[in-house]
Amino acid sequence: MTTHSQNLSTFLSGLARSDLPEEVASFVTERIIDTVGVMVAGSVKPHSKVVLATARELYGEGPITVTGEAKGLPLLEALLVNATMAHGIDFDDGHNFLHPGCVSVPASLGFAQHVEASGAQVIRAVAAGYEASIRASLAAGIDHRIRGYHPTATCNIFGAAAAGGLLLGLDPEHMEWALAIASTESSGLGQYKHDGSPIKHLHAGIAARKGAQAAFLARNGLRGFAEAFEGDLGFLQLNANMKNVVELDADLGSRYELLKTETKLYPSCRQTSCASDLALDLYDLHGLRPEAVERIEVRVPEWAMKEWHISNEMPANNLRAILSITYCVAAAIRHGRLTVAEFEDSALQDPVVAELIDKITVHEGTEETKGWPPLRGASADVWRTDGTKISVRSKNAKGSPTTPLTGKDLRAKFMSLAAPVLGEDKAGELHGLLAEIGQQPRIDPILALLRGPTRH
Template structure:
């Protein structure tokens, strides 16, 4: 029996098959939805501090404020940063990879020359490869990348971006395999800012998109990578993941089972692990319970998520910034109990002034998180929560949800997705958004993917005029 091809070549062959033969209908529709959702996240993130910093950095070498005039890697860097700036982009469990915040910006950075159908195919391939790289890092339900302090979206997204960019550059199988191999040397991103503060995390998605784009460009011009860059002794799997790495996860049922179909489209601009608790708090508020009636709230959550949204307790009860508040179950629940905007919490609810609001801080201090037996046993297939609110009159309200809103088990309705997109893109010209809606309906604009760029030019320009992070 012949030796199997190196992993980078197997992934390259998969990518080219998808480009040539097309996507399964469900994957095509999921990718079109991701384009709409991520485009909205880019628009909403354009005026944030991370996106402004990247835009101004790019302006040092590339004067002008038209995104379409930037080199591909530079455009990808800004688009990815903006897409991930509010943590409103889609994600997947248990890998914790945010695939579309890297794949969609990478594709959009190549929209000047890409046919619309190839844009969707390349996006799906990049997202799928990123998610499979995340699956290769799983040790049971835990990510070995997370345990090492490595940001899964950045480390895994770089590989996916190389595939997306390579397809849209027209690389053949050999050069596409080299692009993937080169990308393993460019992958990076640490999670310490999530723990103690900092605004670098959104940039990780931009860096991954730019790094993958650069890897594909270098491969196109003749740079080569190691054929065993993934599985080799000093390759990606051993260097970043270690003994728990699963090479099989990268290629098992490749093309038949799509991890991309298991992503969560977020209803709230907060870390996904907070979502079931936010939903229950929103329900409690809708039942007429006022914050001043609440004595304490206990949240039963899956044990593995507590380190992200509940620890350390003091920091989560009083986050230092609006961005940090997105990663706090106590604070986001307090916001929802006060009656947030949108579907329960809106972007305007999580500005920096909010984390200094005495009423929100007082309620967040009375929200306590603990591991729930039911929730831990069901995780990661199901992300649930039980909320128990003890009121000052001694009564207890108990609410429970087994699956998070936006998951494949409970997808957002078309109206909810459209409402999110409309809110996120409110500052952009409505006419310029028509091609995005058409692409989502799988009815591409006659001008092709380039029609997606005018609204992004407007979003990019906003990065030079905004004063504060939303």
């Protein structure tokens, strides 16, 4: 009888030789486009520059493309930097408990350059990465989060190992070794939530680098242990529990969990997304403006009732703003939008937003808690200074599987992120190549557009 770990490894290895369902291949192409756009925008952030400078100091130049840079890095270091960039503005996609794209996409692109893979192989590698990361996170479940772990780090390492392992041609046994090696390297703490440390963004880079290393070690013959996930001293027993172990391999090949991935409309934590939708509806559909607000009550799932989500203090830094429901609601009503600009340091000095935050309270909503996860609903009541009241509710955030974005929406998001860095023409050309990545015999033209110099 095979184990859960063996079944998952066999499936992931087999994706290299299988034709993905058209729905899956098309959806993965969208994930690649979305993640690359975020990665380009994240390339100019200070924390990304620190990681890049450190990698150059320690490891020098190499052949693998670094987003926005004329000079590359060795493969593992390039993945460290590019994945940090892809999670660098918190605009990357999400699935229940983690952000899969920020690791699986840069890992697949880097490995594809290393082995000179086709675009079709990149799509398979990304699919393997998503399924490995997501399956691990579903098996770990909510208990993994309650213990303080950040699954974008702890579970995405499996995605990097799977994507890299597929492009290195690992058979099922060696893929199982790669996942085992990755399991013993898994790390990532949620302590960043308290003070807004940019270590959160680095988590994706660490997962990509260590997962890639695991794939190489397995390829070169380092034997991993059996039952890496379900063993009595394995990943699940030590970091969560065994309640959801069947999620590792349930319906593999017939149920692609990656299809439930959400596209984010705002560069903020997904716990803020639905409340942000409501705030923008209040602005657009009801004409609500800051001077008309007397008070606002927002209801969210119990999971979102954390200090870093509901504080009435003006955020001290970018990441604290990204995590704050009160800030996102206030900024949306203040500006009528919620873009990268609203999370810059200068925006955190706005007295109008600070005054609005004082008027917002967040409570647990019974219906919202019932639906979470997978739904991330919110509702709100607004009392206006003229004595009238507005009530709004949404069961799930825009961009979720129940309310997906259109191709036009996805392109608009990509261009809004890539064009300020690359320029309009170059960003448009890059989008076009990514949209046809499955037909590309090599991804060199895509990589050429990703390289610098960029327009800062």
